[in-house]
Amino acid sequence: MSKEPSKRATVYFEPALHKALRLKAAHTHRSVSDIVNDAVRLALQEDQEDLAAFEDRAAEPVLSYEALLKDLKAHGKL
Numbered sequence: 001m002s003k004e005p006s007k008r009a010t011v012y013f014e015p016a017l018h019k020a021l022r023l024k025a026a027h028t029h030r031s032v033s034d035i036v037n038d039a040v041r042l043a044l045q046e047d048q049e050d051l052a053a054f055e056d057r058a059a060e061p062v063l064s065y066e067a068l069l070k071d072l073k074a075h076g077k078l
Contacts, residue, residue, distance in 0.1 A: 011036070 013021065025032045063071075072078045 006033070 021032055021035060025035055069078065
């Protein structure tokens with residue numbers, strides 16, 4: 001983690017999500033900020049993994065939806 005000072009932001013949660021987040025924070029003895037930071041970090045890591053997978057598969061042939069349906073029909077799956 002970075003040693004830079006934290007930045008402040010206003011985030012609006014749906015009431016039920018906000019209640020669940022506050023309860024989780026209390027139950028786990030963590031701050032709401034820590035939980036939100038971890039969730040955002042995880043989402044960004046997943047995005048990075050997805051982008052790497054797209055790059056790895058860039059050379060694969062593209063199959064249109066129509067071609068997929070024809071192939072499934074031709075092989076008796078539809």
